[in-house]
Structures are given as C-alpha cells and as structure tokens.
Amino acid sequence: MMIAAIALCAAVLWMQADLFNEHEYTLIIVNRNPIDLANALLIAIVSVTCISFLVEIALWLSNCVDDCCFQFAILFRFVFILVTAILVIIFNVQLSAFANKEEMKDSMYSSLQRYQGEFLTNPDSMAWNLVQMKYEVCGVNGPGDYTKTPWYKFRTVDYKVVPFTCCIGIVDVYHIDLPRYGAWPEKVYPLVRLNPNSDRIINQCYNMQDPMNPKKRKVMEKGALNPVYDDLTSDYTHNFPLIVLVVFILVCQIAVLIISIAACVTHRKAAKIVAAEMTRQEIEERNRRRQK
Template identity: 30%
Template sequence: MSCVVTFFLLLVLIILLIVICAVFSSVMTRFQYIVFLMDRRNLDIAVLLLTVFVAIGFLSILFEFVLWCAAYVNMCCFHMVIITRLIVMFACIGLFAGYIVSMNKLVDRTQLEKNLVFTLKNLYFGEYNTDPFSANWNAIQVEYKSCGVHGPGDYSDSVWHKNNKPFKAPLTCCKEIEKYYDSTDEAFSSSPPKVYKKLTVTYKVDYIQKCNNLTLQANKDTSPIKPQGSLGPVQDDLKRNLAHNGGMIALMILILILQFLILVVTIAVCCSVKREQHDREEMRRLLYGKDKK
C-alpha cells in the first residue's frame, strides 16, 4: 500500500513540475516587452534557479524509481532513497528561497526606474518605429494608459524630443490611443532571435492632429495626454503577477510539501521492510533452533 502511495505522489510531483514550467512560460510571455527594458541579471538568476529546481525534481524522481525497484533486494537502496530525498529537499528549499530573493530584486523600484528612464530618454525613437525599445515602450504606454516613466515631462530632454520638436509627447501618450492601435507580434532580427510586442497604428487623421497639437500646459482634466507615468503601474503589475505570482509560489510550495511527504512515506516503508526482514530472521532462527534440538 505504501508503495502505491509513493508512486501516486511521484506522479503528482511530475504533473506539478510540468504545470510550473507552463505557468512560468505564460507569465514570461505576458511580460516579455517590459522585461526587455529591464536589467535582466536578476531575472536570469531566477530563471536558472527555477530550471535547476525543476531539473532536480525530475532527476530525483528517476533516481528514486530505480532505487525503489532495487530496494526490496538490497536494503541499502532504501537508505540511499532517504538520503537522496533529504538532499533534494534541502536543495529545493534553498533554490526556492533564492528564486524569491532574485524576483524581489528584479522589481526593486530604484533599479527598475533607472532602466526605464535610460531606455526612454536614449533609446526611444517614436510611435512608428519598429525597433524593440520603441515598440516595447509604445506597448507599455498603451497597455498601462501611461506616459513616460514619471509623466509626460520625461520626454523634454529625450532623444525623441530632439528629433520631434515642437511635439511634447508621442502619440502613444494620448488618451484613448488604444482604440487606434492594434497589438501584434513581430519578429525582430537579433541574436538569439526574439519576438517583441509591436503596435501598428490605424490612421485616424483628426485624432492624430488633435494629439500632435497638444501642449503640456493644458489642464489635466481636458488634456488628451495621459498624466500618469508608467513606473508605478508597471512595478505594481510586475510585483503582483511576476515576482509575487501566487500561482508560481503555490506550485513551488506544493512541490516542497510533496518532496517531504514522499520522504515520510519512504521512511515508513523502509521501517516496515526492516521489521519484516527482522521478523523473518527471528522465525528462521527459531525454526533452525528447534531443528537442532
């Protein structure tokens, strides 16, 4: 019965490991255009830790299955299963902690602000450009209904403003611009190849003229320019759905609990087998002892 429970738990563990890969892939696809503008070092560390977390889980299952098959032949195999499971558990706890720390660093406000300001001021070239930095900034401003990092004033000393005087902000800073933009995926040449979010404009001349004739001195209530910066909404969204993603954290904790349950069942089976072996040896000793008399 204990063997059935153990193999059931291992099957559940396999399913959870597959699910966590799918969930993380979905989350990364959702935020790929924001992540492109950030310092990727902490994200790369988090991805590496999660990859090792999943790989260790799969390898431990394979190793444990082989040892379980040999366990009833050689009692040492049970001891190896227990030792392996302990090592895996502590390793996974460490990897889980490292993943959480790396994700928290990824959404640190100071670092995020620094990266967003740099890319906006130096690498943004306009609403019609299809380079990754411009396209991803357009996507952010449309999706979060924001303008710049802290507000429209961020464009005043940007490369974009120098090339587009006297305009104060790009079209993607205009309110209701999402009505005139269609979101599509487009592959850009890079090494390695990546897919970035691209926004293609649907021309509506009167709206564009109205937006281009804006002045930042206009009243916020009547100005078609969005007054809100991107930093706050982006950081909140990253915290809630990437760094502190409830689904990811819950899955990782469930995997750790399963690792512990498998360890407990394995120890119970090991004790049971040892007891059975001891009882057989006792019976054999008693029988042989009687024969000798």
C-alpha cells in the same frame, strides 16, 4: 505519485511561462536580471523534483530492497530536499529584489534613452509604445521625461514633444501585431499599422498641446513607473498560486522522505523477524540431528 509530480511540475512551468508571455515586452524596460534568475531557479526546482522522483522509482523497480538501498534512497531524498529548499529560498529572494522600485525606475529611464520612435521595432521602442498604450501612460514619471532623451533632440518636427503613443485615444487607431514564426524558440516579427483615420487623432493630439496651458493637452499625463511596478510585482511577488505550487513541491519531497524512512524501518523489522525465524529453524534442525 509520479504522475501527480509530473502534473504539478507542468502546472508550475505553464504558470511561469504564462506570466512571462503576458509581460514579455513590459519586462524589457525594467531590471530583468532578478526575474530571469528567478525563472531559471523555478525551472531548476521543477527539474530537481522530476529527476528525484525518476531516480527513486528506478531504485524501487531495481528489486534492490536491502538496507544499503534504503539508506541510499533516504540520503538521496534528503539531499534533494535540501537542494530544493535552497532553490526556493533563492527564488523568493530574487523576486523580492525584483520589487525594488528605485532600481526599476533607473532601468526604465535607461530604456527610455534608447527609444527611437513609434514605427521602429527595436525592443525598447516596441516596449515603450506597448506599455504606454496598455497602461495609458507617458514616459517614466510623465511626458516631460522625453525632453531628456535623444529621441527629443533628433525629432523631425518641433511640435512633437512626445511620441503619439502618448496621445489619448491612440489605442483605437495604432496597432502593434506580434506574430510568431518557427518552432521553439519562436521568433517575433513586430508589425506596426495605423488606421486610415489616425491623422485626425494625431493632429488633434499635437495641435492641442499648449505648454502654457497643460489642461488642453490630449496627452496622457501619468507616468509608467507606478502602474508597471504595481502590475509586475503583484503578478510575480504576490502570485499566491505560484508560491503555493512551489511550496507544495517541497512538501511532496518531504512526504516521500517520510515514506522512505517508514519503509526502511518496516523492512528492518521484517528482516529481523525473518532472521529470528531462520535462526529458530536452524536450532530445531540441529536438535533433530543430535537426536538421531
């Protein structure tokens, strides 16, 4: 049971870490407070489960099998089930809060205001460049969002109305590497590079931008809000294996509680039989002594 519990907890943590790594930069531009809290709660659920199993095994190995020990084990398990259930409820509430589209939109607009350019490696700039290429989008609701940003106000050339990470085909010539260094926690040092033939695509993108004729644009017209919202909420709030694993942890806790109660009842019955047998033997011994 203990090995299964540890394997289960490791699977949950691996799945949570895998989800976070997949959306590491995407999460920068959205409201991360609920998802950060949900991740912390998930770790707490796993920790509570591991600790409870370890303590219970220590109880059984201590050769303490009297009624007090059984009562403590049952109370201990009940408290841990209650704590786990509360954590699971809060975990799901936080994931539901994460799926608030209006809050996500506000967070994305706020992040876009901190965008500084295609070659800068501050978190918001990196996140937007990666998101725009990954989802083939531009801005929150569309390219026009950049006209309301400090980046647009201080851009170096007038024809550059959007970053070139919004250009169609830019994914073939613009690359962001995310090498990781050091032991945990690893540090990431982003590296931006352009292919030699990038000028052709970038110049074509900007030269064909015509405010009077949007059809000639070589810019991605779709905004990031809907694709990012659908992707993140699908992975985090509708992730069936993750929810099943968390619920299974709770079921394991309840199963062990039932086993503990059954063991306690069996022990009490055995203790009564032993006590009755000892009483019978004592009575027989007394009768023998009287007969002598």
